[in-house]
Amino acid sequence: MNRQILLLLLLIISTIFSGCNDGSVLHNQNMSPKIKKEINNLNKQVIQGIKDNKSSLILNLMIEKIRKENPDSTKNIISKIHKLSLDTEFKLYDDYYVLSDNNENVITVTNKEKSYYLKYKGMSNETFICLYRLEEADREASMFTTIYTKIEGEWKLQYFHYGGLEVLGKTAPELFDEIKDLSNKGYELSAVLRLDGLAKILRPNPFFHYINEKEIVDFSRNLRYNLDKKYKFPIKLSNIKTKPIIYSINPIYYNNQDSKEKEFIFEIIYITNIPLENKKEIEAEVDRINKELEKVFPGITKVERGIMYKAVAEPPTKEDNPCYSVVVHFNN
Numbered sequence: 001m002n003r004q005i006l007l008l009l010l011l012i013i014s015t016i017f018s019g020c021n022d023g024s025v026l027h028n029q030n031m032s033p034k035i036k037k038e039i040n041n042l043n044k045q046v047i048q049g050i051k052d053n054k055s056s057l058i059l060n061l062m063i064e065k066i067r068k069e070n071p072d073s074t075k076n077i078i079s080k081i082h083k084l085s086l087d088t089e090f091k092l093y094d095d096y097y098v099l100s101d102n103n104e105n106v107i108t109v110t111n112k113e114k115s116y117y118l119k120y121k122g123m124s125n126e127t128f129i130c131l132y133r134l135e136e137a138d139r140e141a142s143m144f145t146t147i148y149t150k151i152e153g154e155w156k157l158q159y160f161h162y163g164g165l166e167v168l169g170k171t172a173p174e175l176f177d178e179i180k181d182l183s184n185k186g187y188e189l190s191a192v193l194r195l196d197g198l199a200k201i202l203r204p205n206p207f208f209h210y211i212n213e214k215e216i217v218d219f220s221r222n223l224r225y226n227l228d229k230k231y232k233f234p235i236k237l238s239n240i241k242t243k244p245i246i247y248s249i250n251p252i253y254y255n256n257q258d259s260k261e262k263e264f265i266f267e268i269i270y271i272t273n274i275p276l277e278n279k280k281e282i283e284a285e286v287d288r289i290n291k292e293l294e295k296v297f298p299g300i301t302k303v304e305r306g307i308m309y310k311a312v313a314e315p316p317t318k319e320d321n322p323c324y325s326v327v328v329h330f331n332n
Helices: 003-016 032-051 055-059 063-067 071-085 172-184 188-192 196-201 213-230 277-296
Strands: 017-021 022-026 092-099 106-111 118-122 126-136 141-151 154-166 209-210 247-256 261-271 306-314 323-330
Touching: 003 071, 022 106, 032 055, 032 071, 032 092, 032 126, 032 141, 032 154, 055 071, 055 172, 063 154, 071 126, 071 141, 071 154, 106 126, 106 277, 118 126, 126 154, 154 196, 172 188, 172 196, 172 213, 188 213, 196 213, 209 213, 247 306, 277 323
Parallel strands: 261 306
Antiparallel strands: 017 106, 022 092, 092 126, 106 118, 118 209, 126 141, 141 154, 247 261, 306 323
């Protein structure tokens, strides 16, 4: 089969699954078993190198120019993912075989079903992209990416990457929908405190873009800007007799001793005028703050699973500042 017929066949099949500018693409199982087997064997070596924490196994698979440019970067990625790789499975998320038809070998692959596209510059006109999903703790997941390019008839590893894919069991578009819903209900604080998690998973690798990425970025920027205008920390709760001052609010994962699970809750650090050793008085103060909180931050007790209050005697300047913590759970 000559090259023109092959390219035409690839282009017809690729329109069913995804798109590629100036070329053609095959997605997941719709590709040559021979090529698939070659790449699978290479990926097995890469994954084994990660599990064994041996960067040399992976460096040997790389394009010589890339290997020599920054070997320390390869070692750093392997060290980050090594421990996780021992306890989780590399599950194929998507893979693509791409024949580019432009001089620059610029590849754009669109996956409409999962609402993302990849834009990448290959080092030859033949590229294979693999995306793996790795399950992590606390309802999080990561993406592991390998990109191979064919040089002088041999597949070589051009690039690999490890980045966030899911938090709270949601991908970026799913979490964005939740954030928009919270914002539309007037629950701005709960919406904003999910933005850091959203930022972690917006780009699972540098070439990965969700189709609504611009909308996500613009909405997030405006949401944070509006909240910063609305609330100026520290916030003094003047309606409470002891005059506590809310210093900061941050999302955290909390080890629930009853359920033996980690929960996504908020941590409120506040400055108290009550001596920290007077635990009963601080607990009573926390109860009063909790009743006042919904007036200050609408929705927080309706949406969140709980809050960890950390009472401190003065503004915290280091992690080990003396404090007394009280956790309050909500029935959400």
